[in-house]
Amino acid sequence: FSPPQRSAHHAVGLHMATRETAPPSWYDTGSTPPDPTPTAPQQNQYGQRDDPEWKFFDTARMHVSGGDGGTGCVAFRREKGEPRGGPSGGSGGRGGSIYLVCDEGLNTLAPIRNRVHVRAAKGKNGLGKSKDGKKGKHVLVRVPPGTVVRDLKTNRLAGELRDHGQKFLVAKGGRGGRGNQAFMTNRMTSPKLAERGEPGVKRWLAVELRLVADVGFLGKPNAGKSTLLAAASAAKPKIANYPFTTVVPNLGVCDLGEEGAGLVLCDIPGLIEGAAGGAGLGPAFLRHVQRCKVLLHVVDATSETPIEDFHTINKELQLYDTFLAQKKQVVVLNKNDCIDEERQEELMEALKQAAGHTRILSISAVTTKGVKELMGRLKKFVSAQPEADLPPPPEIDLSKAGLDYDCDDFEIISDPSYPGQWRVSGSYIEHIAQMTHWDYPQAVERFGRQLEALGISAELQTRGAEDGDLVMIDKFDFEFSPGLTNVYLPPELLEAEAARDGNDKDDEEEERPWRPFSKGGFLDEDVDEFVGFGELEDWEMLEDEDFDEEDFVYSDEEIWTA
Numbered sequence: 001f002s003p004p005q006r007s008a009h010h011a012v013g014l015h016m017a018t019r020e021t022a023p024p025s026w027y028d029t030g031s032t033p034p035d036p037t038p039t040a041p042q043q044n045q046y047g048q049r050d051d052p053e054w055k056f057f058d059t060a061r062m063h064v065s066g067g068d069g070g071t072g073c074v075a076f077r078r079e080k081g082e083p084r085g086g087p088s089g090g091s092g093g094r095g096g097s098i099y100l101v102c103d104e105g106l107n108t109l110a111p112i113r114n115r116v117h118v119r120a121a122k123g124k125n126g127l128g129k130s131k132d133g134k135k136g137k138h139v140l141v142r143v144p145p146g147t148v149v150r151d152l153k154t155n156r157l158a159g160e161l162r163d164h165g166q167k168f169l170v171a172k173g174g175r176g177g178r179g180n181q182a183f184m185t186n187r188m189t190s191p192k193l194a195e196r197g198e199p200g201v202k203r204w205l206a207v208e209l210r211l212v213a214d215v216g217f218l219g220k221p222n223a224g225k226s227t228l229l230a231a232a233s234a235a236k237p238k239i240a241n242y243p244f245t246t247v248v249p250n251l252g253v254c255d256l257g258e259e260g261a262g263l264v265l266c267d268i269p270g271l272i273e274g275a276a277g278g279a280g281l282g283p284a285f286l287r288h289v290q291r292c293k294v295l296l297h298v299v300d301a302t303s304e305t306p307i308e309d310f311h312t313i314n315k316e317l318q319l320y321d322t323f324l325a326q327k328k329q330v331v332v333l334n335k336n337d338c339i340d341e342e343r344q345e346e347l348m349e350a351l352k353q354a355a356g357h358t359r360i361l362s363i364s365a366v367t368t369k370g371v372k373e374l375m376g377r378l379k380k381f382v383s384a385q386p387e388a389d390l391p392p393p394p395e396i397d398l399s400k401a402g403l404d405y406d407c408d409d410f411e412i413i414s415d416p417s418y419p420g421q422w423r424v425s426g427s428y429i430e431h432i433a434q435m436t437h438w439d440y441p442q443a444v445e446r447f448g449r450q451l452e453a454l455g456i457s458a459e460l461q462t463r464g465a466e467d468g469d470l471v472m473i474d475k476f477d478f479e480f481s482p483g484l485t486n487v488y489l490p491p492e493l494l495e496a497e498a499a500r501d502g503n504d505k506d507d508e509e510e511e512r513p514w515r516p517f518s519k520g521g522f523l524d525e526d527v528d529e530f531v532g533f534g535e536l537e538d539w540e541m542l543e544d545e546d547f548d549e550e551d552f553v554y555s556d557e558e559i560w561t562a
């Protein structure tokens with residue numbers, strides 16, 4: 001894990017997530033659990049030296065849907081004297097997948113927050129003459145280094161993107177359904193079935209960016225820390241004229257011009273005398289500034305005793321944690337709009353004496369006077385600091401992580417008040433049902449065999465299901481036919497099939513009349529049947545070559561001419 005790069009200039013308010021409970025289970029899934037503190041850091045008396053679970057996160061939610069696969073085609077070669085030659089239905093193209101790609105030019109998740117839904121294109125349907133459908137294009141979503149991805153529903157860790165260019169599959173496109181050509185065997189020489197395309201994976205993702213603040217704010221309550229954060233970034237912390245306004249740390253990314261841009265600022269509750277002993281709100285939050293390279297000490301110029309305040313805070317810091325006390329400080333005299341020149345000069349001089357260095361600026365957070373200059377100088381100062389000597393955060397064991405929890409488990413539910421009705425659920429069997437092309441009797445039979453092979457038929461029988469019971473899988477309903485002795489096929493299907501077969505006998509040489517696919521027609525390139533079927537599917541981009549001005553009217557024109 002390395003801190004995010006600072007080259008993009010996004011203004012963004014961030015919020016913080018804390019984990020106070022035990023580490024998530026993925027930490028202990030490895031055979032050798034990663035040691036969170038490999039360099040055995042010294043701890044202060046509160047054991048708060050560095051708690052890797054207390055971190056700042058920029059978070060976003062995102063819905064990704066991989067493209068569905070195209071549907072396979074049922075077609076037969078037609079040559080002179082051979083009305084129904086071998087099967088020639090091509091397979092559907094696979095749907096496009098969605099990948100996150102690590103881009104070191106980014107440092108926030110703001111672009112994702114602005115675009116919640118990401119969808120990849122479907123694969124096109126297979127065509128006659130053994131033509132496979134076109135594949136859907138993959139979609140890349142850029143995220144900054146340090147981005148951690150979880151499945152929102154299960155909160156399961158999926159992965160982390162660290163290095164520029166890394167690509168991580170988050171929603172796989174569905175595979176294309178096979179055309180009837182693929183079902184040809186020695187025994188079944190003219191298969192009349194095809195598969196529907198596999199649905200693309202659709203899921204909500206929780207995306208987190210682990211942020212390390214560069215600059216931590218310190219100061220007495222009411223000194224104007226939150227006001228300063230608001231002045232320098234797009235964060236909107238609560239600001240009020242009373243102490244302890246801030247009760248949780250606020251994080252912001254500086255968005256002031258070129259100089260300070262990208263600087264990550266952390267505003268914590270104010271400290272008071274006795275803080276190291278637990279007084280006030282501040283001490284619990286001091287750990288949040290552990291990883292900051294620089295502390296910004298905000299002194300309230302309107303206080304009766306500004307210099308004493310300054311000493312008090314530093315004393316508490318020393319008592320709380322010497323490590324924090326050693327951190328480089330920059331001091332600002334805030335609220336200079338409320339004091340006269342003379343007092344300002346006097347205080348600045350006194351602060352220089354007290355601090356023993358000259359990194360002191362006089363500003364007004366309310367009028368933003370001096371804020372831009374402060375941020376510019378802070379950024380230079382921060383980049384001149386060495387990397388903080390802190391234990392690295394725990395490694396995430398990615399070998400145990402994954403978004404896919406494929407298994408062929410199923411569950412059978414029945415309600416005694418509805419005898420003879422069974423619901424079978426399970427991702428795999430639902431998947432199979434979605435890919436079954438119910439228009440074809442042979443496909444229905446195949447589904448029956450799959451139920452058998454998965455042990456679902458047997459289980460239903462054990463549970464007392466009888467011939468003719470209603471079985472529901474996903475959105476599909478069937479009659480139960482145990483042992484496949486009596487596969488239930490709806491009469492309409494058989495009729496349609498018979499009609500197709502009957503037709504074939506008559507139309508030897510002449511053109512078969514066009515029948516839409518849904519009415520039992522076959523896709524056949526010769527008679528342009530695929531037009532309106534395989535082309536211009538929903539969500540497809542319209543390609544230039546498909547654009548014929550004659551066929552289109554602009555919606556705004558229509559309004560005026562109608």
Ligand SMILES: Nc1nc2c(ncn2[C@@H]2O[C@H](COP(=O)(O)OP(=O)(O)OP(=O)(O)O)[C@@H](O)[C@H]2O)c(=O)[nH]1
Pocket residue numbers: 219220221222223224225226227228238239240241242243244245246247268269270271334335336337338363364365366367
């Ligand atoms: N006149 C003047 N008022 C300021 C300035 N900066 C902050 N204030 C006021 O001081 C009060 C406290 O500001 P906050 O930003 O909430 O102070 P804080 O340090 O975050 O306080 P806690 O969260 O309680 O620790 C508010 O009423 C601000 O409007 C300034 O530069 N000039």
Ligand SMILES: [Mg+2]
Pocket residue numbers: 225226227238239245246267268269270
């Ligand atoms: Mg505050």
